[in-house]
Amino acid sequence: MRYYLSPMYALEFTLGFLGNLVVVLGYPLCLQEWRSTNVYLYNLAVSDIICVCALPRLSYLYANNMEETSPFNCVLNRYILFVNMYSSVLFMALVSLDRYLLLRHPARDHILLTPRMAICASVLTWLLANLEIIPVVYYNLEDNNRMNGTMCRDFASLSSTWGFLGYSLGLTVFAYILPLVVLFWSTEKIASMLKMQVEAFKQRETSYRRPLRIVRAAAYMFLLLYLPYHIMRNIRILTRLLVDRVSTCTIVKIEAVYIITRPIAYAHSVINPIFYFLMTERFREQLLARGQQLRKRLTGLYSRTS
Numbered sequence: 041m042r043y044y045l046s047p048m049y050a051l052e053f054t055l056g057f058l059g060n061l062v063v064v065l066g067y068p069l070c071l072q073e074w075r076s077t078n079v080y081l082y083n084l085a086v087s088d089i090i091c092v093c094a095l096p097r098l099s100y101l102y103a104n105n106m107e108e109t110s111p112f113n114c115v116l117n118r119y120i121l122f123v124n125m126y127s128s129v130l131f132m133a134l135v136s137l138d139r140y141l142l143l144r145h146p147a148r149d150h151i152l153l154t155p156r157m158a159i160c161a162s163v164l165t166w167l168l169a170n171l172e173i174i175p176v177v178y179y180n181l182e183d184n185n186r187m188n189g190t191m192c193r194d195f196a197s198l199s200s201t202w203g204f205l206g207y208s209l210g211l212t213v214f215a216y217i218l219p220l221v222v223l224f225w226s227t228e229k230i231a232s233m234l235k236m237q238v239e240a241f242k243q244r245e246t247s248y249r250r251p252l253r254i255v256r257a258a259a260y261m262f263l264l265l266y267l268p269y270h271i272m273r274n275i276r277i278l279t280r281l282l283v284d285r286v287s288t289c290t291i292v293k294i295e296a297v298y299i300i301t302r303p304i305a306y307a308h309s310v311i312n313p314i315f316y317f318l319m320t321e322r323f324r325e326q327l328l329a330r331g332q333q334l335r336k337r338l339t340g341l342y343s344r345t346s
Contacts, residue, residue, distance in 0.1 A: 042102055042103060042105060044299070044300070044303075045098070045099070045102045045299065045302070045303060046099045046100075046102040046103040047099075048303035049095040049096070049098050049099035049102070049303060049306075050095070050096070050099040052092060052095055052303060052306055052307060052309065052310055053092045053093070053095040053096050053099065055310045056088060056089070056091075056092035056095075056306075056309035056310045056313075057089060057092050057093070059310065059312075059313030060085045060086075060088045060089040060092070060309065060312070060313055061089060062313065063081070063082065063085035063313060063316045064082070064085050064086060064089055067081075067082050067085070074155050075148070075153075075155060075158075076138050076152070076153050076154060076155055076157065076158035077135060077138050077139070077142075077158075078155075079155055079158035079159055079162055080131050080134045080135045080138060080158060080161075080162065081131075081135060081315070081316050083127075083131050083162045083165070083166075084128060084131040084132060084135070084312060084316075085312070085313070085316060087124045087127045087128050087131060088124065088128060088308070088309035088312050088313075089309075090120060090124050091120065091121060091124035091125065091128070091306065091309050092306070092309050093120070094117045094120040094121050095306065097113070097117060098117065107190065107191050107192065108191075108192030109189060109190060109191075109192075110189075111181070111184040111189045111192075113192075114180060114184060114192035115177055115180045115181060115184070117192075118176055118180055118192075118195065119173060119176060119177055119180075121306070122173045122176055122195070123169050123170055123173045124169075124309075125266075125305065125306070126169050126172055126173070126211075126215040126216065127165060127166060127169035128308055128309070128312070129215075129216060129219045129220065129223075129262050129266065130165045130168065130169060130215075130219050131162070131165060132219075132223060132258050132262065132312075132315075133219040133220075133222040133223050133226075134158075134161055134162075134165065135255075135258070135315075136222065136223050136226035136227065136255045136258065136259070137152075137222065137226055138152075138153065138158075139226065139230060139254075139255050140226045140229050140230050140233075140255075141153055143230055143233050143234075144233065169215075172211060172214070172215045175207050176195070176198075179198040179199050179204060179207075180198060182198075182199070183197075183198045183199065194302070195208075195273060196208075196273050196276035196277050196280070196298060197276075197280070200277075200280045200281055200283075201281075202281065204277065205274065205277045205278060205281060208273060208274055208277055209274055212270045212273075212274060216262075216266055216270055219262075220259065220262055220263060220266075223255065223258060223259035223262065224259050226255055227252065227255050227256045227259055230252045230255060231252055234252060254315060257315075258315060261308060261311055262308065265304055265305055265307055265308050265311075266305055266308075268301040268304060268305075269298075269301040269302060269304065269305035271301075272294070272297050272298040272301045273298060273301075275294055275298070276294055276295060276298045279291050279294050
């Protein structure tokens with residue numbers, strides 16, 4: 041874990057923090073008029089930047105072979121990671137629905153395409169994500185009491201009960217699989233609409249296909265990054281319940297694969313900023329323009345001082 045988890049978490053924090061910070065600071069500065077998509081993407085960026093801020097401590101502990109001995113930090117760290125893991129896929133699902141509705145209503149005359157409704161949907165999304173993770177706090181506190189605060193264990197090691205397995209499976213289905221289904225459903229809806237509109241708007245075929253490619257890429261990203269983690273997490277919990285029926289070698293292999301999938305799941309926070317630039321042309325143009333202005337000012341300042 042020292043030579044894998046520590047550098048992976050450090051790398052994800054560095055790249056994810058910088059990429060999402062550009063969006064968190066750049067959106068208010070560059071966008072004068074916010075649309076529903078901007079609201080969802082901004083919340084997604086906030087979610088991701090909060091998520092990666094929990095990684096440096098994990099990286100430090102793994103690098104120094106140390107255990108987290110603070111129950112408060114243990115609970116807070118796990119809470120932050122999982123709230124923002126599941127809020128990210130929820131916000132991306134909202135983005136995909138927004139792209140679908142925009143394709144159906146290019147004039148933005150649908151009530152769900154208004155910034156006000158996007159803000160309401162974002163608030164409900166944050167509330168839902170927090171409600172989904174409240175049991176993690178309970179199991180974490182219970183595990184800390186059993187360990188007398190000497191160890192902060194990963195999600196799959198918090199409890200060896202069938203109820204905990206049921207919660208993990210429920211979280212997998214309702215917090216991950218359902219939003220992912222929405223992502224793929226939106227992709228198919230966009231694709232079917234493109235087939236119907238391609239003749240009527242042949243000159244705009246490229247611009248219509250662009251949101252399809254972006255939404256499809258987002259769907260496959262969450263499928264490839266999240267699915268291995270959720271599969272191995274539930275298998276890991278199951279093997280702890282059936283420890284007497286599973287060989288030690290098998291348990292070790294399952295735990296090793298589970299450890300490998302953990303940083304992969306958080307890699308979405310590094311990749312998501314790419315979607316911000318692909319989906320918001322105005323933000324990209326404004327950001328590049330401000331970057332050029334800053335470069336000219338710095339060049340002029342350097343010329344005067346030299």
